[in-house]
Amino acid sequence: MIQALLVDDEQLALMNLELMLKEMPMVNVIGAYTDPAKAVQASAQLNPDVIFLDIEMPGLNGMMAAELLQIQCPRTKIVFLTAYNNYAVGAFELNALDYLLKPVKLERLLKTIQRLEEQKVEESADKHENKTVIRSFQSLRFERCGQPLLNIRWRTSKSQELFAYLLHNRNRFVGKNHLIEMLWPNISYKKASTLLYTTIYQVRNCLKQAEIDLLINSVSTEGGYILETDNLLIDVMEWEKGIQALPAINHDNYAEHQRLFDFYAGDYLGDYDYLWAESERQRLRSIWLHHAMGMAEFCTSSDKIPEALTVYQRVVQMYPYFEQAHFGLMKVYNSIGERAAVEERYNLLAELLNRDLSIGPPAEITNWYEEWKQLNLRKL
Structure with a gap:
């Protein structure tokens, strides 16, 4: 803006x-x-x-x-x-x-x-250009000047999760007791405190060895830590700011919308079973799905049929249970006269939902499909 x-x-x-x-x-x-x-x-x-x-x-x-x-x-x-x-x-x-x-x-x-x-x-x-970038779509990784930093070696899975959690709460105070309860809930407080100090040391040392300009400040008066990320770029922040700043998709800004669509490499920290990340994971996924469906609708209305198919297919590939993307594919196939593809897509969706969730397709999709079948029978 x-x-x-x-x-x-x-x-x-x-x-x-x-x-x-x-x-x-x-x-x-x-x-x-x-x-x-x-x-x-x-x-x-x-x-x-x-x-x-x-x-x-x-x-x-x-x-x-x-x-x-x-x-x-x-x-x-x-x-x-x-x-x-x-x-x-x-x-x-x-x-x-x-x-x-x-x-x-x-x-x-x-x-x-x-x-x-x-x-x-x-x-x-x-x-x-020369800033360090932290990427957290799908997996946690670092880049500098567009090249991955390969010398990041977390000593333990706990040190990686501790860093990821501090990053998740970047520039905010995180209490020591909260970290202990989250990472070592079944260990005595004294032993867990020692493990926390050791793990903080490991994370700091790992960042220092990789020459990553990040500070984990101890707040002794309150008993906790703050990860300061002012000198770094974080992919989820840059992506969301880009989505919010862009006006509605049109022919002039289509390329930028496409770039942001492609930028989403997978769920937020999707490779890890961090329960604390689930809420943010769902929120960012919803933003991407809303943006993707807007992209697909624009492409369809602008007669960019191959592009619309690509968007819908990527959504289905990443989120197979997102019924509206299947529905979008059915409508696009119908618009180009691919009747066999419409039937195949509907049957695939019905089978998937029945097998994994024991439900059928939504009434909106089923009704559309039945009307479509009747209309095509009359044409024969």
Whole structure:
């Protein structure tokens, strides 16, 4: 989401620009000012990604305001608004991203927003390129510069689970007694305390040997630990932020939606039977399934039939009991005249549910299938 600040002494022009930007789902207008001095004062706290700044203003004009704004927000992009072409050279001398002629046209404004989005993605990639990444979809692993770190060797399964639990509760206090109860419930408190200290030492040593910049801070006054992850990227966080930031799927952002769909490599810590992870596992799975079904529906409505089939098939492969993905496959097969595939998919679903869960397909699917069969019989 692009955070935008608007500055124009003409109230009507300011309102028109704000209305156009609010129609764009990728933009959030965080402030609109007719007084440039107040905008400069507020800018440091608002920290916008972009400032749309009118040049011709009485008192503190746009060029002067831009210099002050760049001191307050050095990373913020400036887009100048002007009624005159001859300001362009001066605008770009101030490292402005763009300048727009007034009255601003929607089509031209969209191009500026697209440039902002592209630059934001590039800056994010540069920022993340050399950071250590912790991956926790399916299995727990580490990467740096896109390459897996192979020198992580957990001494015991308990040390791995302890680290995974601290990561799960990253940047939050986790009590010593809670860890003992979770990891060593059937051992005397004295012995379990010794095991906890030993395991914490093993985890710290393992991270140190792998040169992973993570701190496990002891909170002696409260008797517990905090894992600080400010210097690392965590795949589940980056993935969920990406899902939340993207507007509804369309032809322009389809590739990014596809990237996030593919990014989900499996359930959160799916390789381990950590009961404490189940709630988060279910939550992230629900987000992915909702996103996947939206992808499949978009592909179907956009006549991207092979892509729709691929999405539905991956969902079925990962979650065989998710009936709606089977139903989606049946409908897509029907749309391309693959009657045998419709029957095969329905029978496969019915057999799977009966064998493993002793139930039949949902009434919605069964009714659709029976009507489909009758319709096809009449065609013969």
